[in-house]
Amino acid sequence: MLITIIILAISAIFFVSGKIRSDLVALCALVALLLCHILTPEEALSGFSSSVVIMMIGLFVVGGAIFQTGLAKIISSRILKLAGKSETRLFLLVILATAAIGAFVSNTGTVALMLPIVVSLAMSAGMNPSRLLMPLAFASSMGGMMTLIGTPPNLVIQDTLTAAGYEPLSFFSFLPVGLVCLLVGIIVLMPLSKLFLSGRKKREDDAKSGKSLKQLVNEYGLSHNLFRLLVTETSKLAGSTVIELDIRRKYGLNILEIRRGDLSRHRFLKTIAQKLASPDAVLQANDILYVTGDFNRVKEFADEYAVSILDGHATEETNRNENSLDFYDIGIAEIVLMPTSLLINRTVKEIGFRDKYNVNVLGIRRQRDYLLRDLGDKRVHSGDVLLVQGTWNNIARLGRDGTDWVVLGQPLAEAAKVTLDYKAPVAAAIMLLMIVMMVFDFIPVAPVTSVMIAGILMVLTGCFRNVEAAYKTINWESVVLIAAMLPMSLALEKTGASASISNALVSGLGSYGAFALLAGIYFTTSLLTMFISNTATAVLLAPIALHSAEQLGINPVPFLFAVAVGASMCFASPFSTPPNALVMPAGQYTFMDYVKVGLPLQIIMGIVMVFVLPLLFPF
Incomplete structure (x- = not known):
């Protein structure tokens, strides 16, 4: 004793x-x-x-x-x-x-x-x-x-x-x-x-945490002149690839992402698939294209290919729920070129970010100037900061494989901060189910069992990106x-x-x-x-x-x-x-x-x- x-x-x-x-x-x-x-x-x-x-x-x-x-x-x-x-x-x-x-x-x-x-x-x-x-x-x-x-x-x-x-x-x-x-x-x-x-x-954030996604969106003006275009059943775009459209050269527009998903029939298990606008991406009917550029050129493109402009001329700030630029699967990050980089004085097209790493270059920050148009022909200079877009894993791969640049911030950490808000109703339903099982004695389920059921359902219904994300919460x-x-x-x-x-x-x-x-x-x-x-x-x-x-x-x-x-x-x-x-x-x-x-x-x-x-x- x-x-x-x-x-x-x-x-x-x-x-x-x-x-x-x-x-x-x-x-x-x-x-x-x-x-x-x-x-x-x-x-x-x-x-x-x-x-x-x-x-x-x-x-x-x-x-x-x-x-x-x-x-x-x-x-x-x-x-x-x-x-x-x-x-x-x-x-x-x-x-x-x-x-x-x-x-x-x-x-x-x-x-x-x-x-x-x-x-x-x-x-x-x-x-x-x-x-x-x-x-x-x-x-x-x-x-x-x-x-x-x-x-x-x-x-x-x-x-x-x-x-x-x-x-x-x-x-x-x-x-x-x-x-x-x-x-x-x-x-x-x-x-x-x-x-x-x-x-x-x-708690102080890591000094290397970089800018938030919202800051990058605002700084490069991605939220301004952001339009959603619906590929209709009769549209000429259905079945075409992005490279066949050549939208950037013809219209000066930039496709940020292709979004497709079932948003109505299976609401409980609904999912939103984000696809990078890679050259070989094939467009389908009911796809939604997130496009940035001048409104008149967007309207011209929409008229020619019989696509519908959704929500008129709106930005992320004015119509957050419908016209927001989300980062569920696709992310953005800045990379800065090293002074000794072999890429200096080469054009963005020659560097081949899209072919080698499956990422797009959305903008170049050169001192206080932001270059956002005709980027393929722009030559990069020492100290340039490039805004790239791709899947979170591909952006992280840039940080591991690149010797000519440094990725600013921590892409995977930023990805973890992005909320899967379209899954909020699912999480709410599971939470209520757990509470009901705990409160009512006539349900023959022990509290620990109800919690285990709720935890497993959260993972199975996609309330986490993956199982590893669930383990990290413990x-x-x-x-x-x-x-x-x-x-x-x-x-x-x-x-x-x-x-x-x-x-x-x-x-x-x-x-x-x-x-x-x-x-x-x-x-x-x-x-x-x-x-x-x-x-x-x-x-x-x-x-x-x-x-x-x-x-x-x-x-x-x-x-x-x-x-x-x-x-x-x-x-x-x-x-x-x-x-x-x-x-x-x-x-x-x-x-x-x-x-x-x-x-x-x-x-x-x-x-x-x-x-x-x-x-x-x-x-």
Whole structure:
């Protein structure tokens, strides 16, 4: 028992210091328990097969899909409209919305659903996400106190009461307690989060990240004079190749892309295929050509080949939904020619970017001038910057294979930022399906199973570019941290450390009266939950609280509520609850951030509950 407590204490010291990564500290503690023969290898590795850990992995994938499809941005923009320009109103909306969802969905699921939305919301509002993410995690736990199914400790005390022959609690017996928790949380978190979380530095982007896609589009004027041309059934273009049209020489126009896709009949699984306007690309009926150039020349071309100009003369800014220049499969990037390049003084046509790398040159930036027309005959100079267009992989290949130029920015990183917004309805439907499976008991699907189903569906329906993109959304530091710390609770129970601590504290306070006993049970539960799971703590302390109350001859209900609230309202460490761990990487929090914000909230919540619980449930 002593060895287990020493290992736990040393781990806590390293967690607080922050000099070693938290997941590495947790793994070292796990190895120490193995070497001291406190846990068997099977027991030590049980955390990695825990449903909590598997659920976390699945929820990272679901959250990533919500972000990747732009669904997070859509929802956050609606919330932002309600909040207006008030930071306080935005803070309250996030807390209240999270708590409302948390009353019916597991707190881990609530945070995973809200996390991408809140990050997008904070970025849109110009706030640091860290100001909202820790309160988000705490609010999900507070919301869980409002209903019987909100959090596992609530069900634990229900079982303890009914097993002892008492009347069962109703679904909303917890609502008054949950509302008090929420009120206390809002009052305490507003100043603490502003004091300790607002001043945190935002993550600096890589200095080599280059310009954003939107900046490149605006700088080279690609969004100006952008037209969509529909190849009709009777058009002369159907069956022709791009090189046969010779549109650039004849009309001075540039085909940026060919887009084809089924946008109406199969809406749920709809896809948009973007094709580069390569010379051998064959045009088909119903293709949409994205063309830039002078409107009069576009009209002349459209009349001659019997194609329809869609949406009139519109630009990306004026008609974003229909006439936008998207980068789902095709991207753009700048490359700068080296002074020693062998390509200098050769024409764009002679260099053969299209033939060798399957990319088009859309523009040349020469000091402050932008050359956008008749590029094939333009000779490149030392220091020229070329804007190229192609598939993301081909642009990335330019960076790997080219010795005469340097690709500015990180094309694949930019590709990852492009939202697949046409998949937002799919992601929304899958998210709602997951919530329904979690909320309604008559659906015989465990929460972890519903999360796994949702994660797999997100990948299969194309809400990610590929499976690798889904894997990249998983934060393995948080997963390993929780998985390695879960067996610590088993070690504390196995060695009798947790039982000895709880029995000693509770029995010692029983002689001082009901309030002292209630306070002892609450803060013992709160302390133990910092090191072992809240469910395990509730299972351990609920019978002790019940017997202690019966020995004093008083109502056990407030004491059991003290166990439930103490186990759920644990905010002082990142690994005390999965929601705390989930927001840690996104908010760039350290262990001490949880101590600064969470510990005062945890103590104040305990003091308030010691006085409120007897008022709601008299002794």
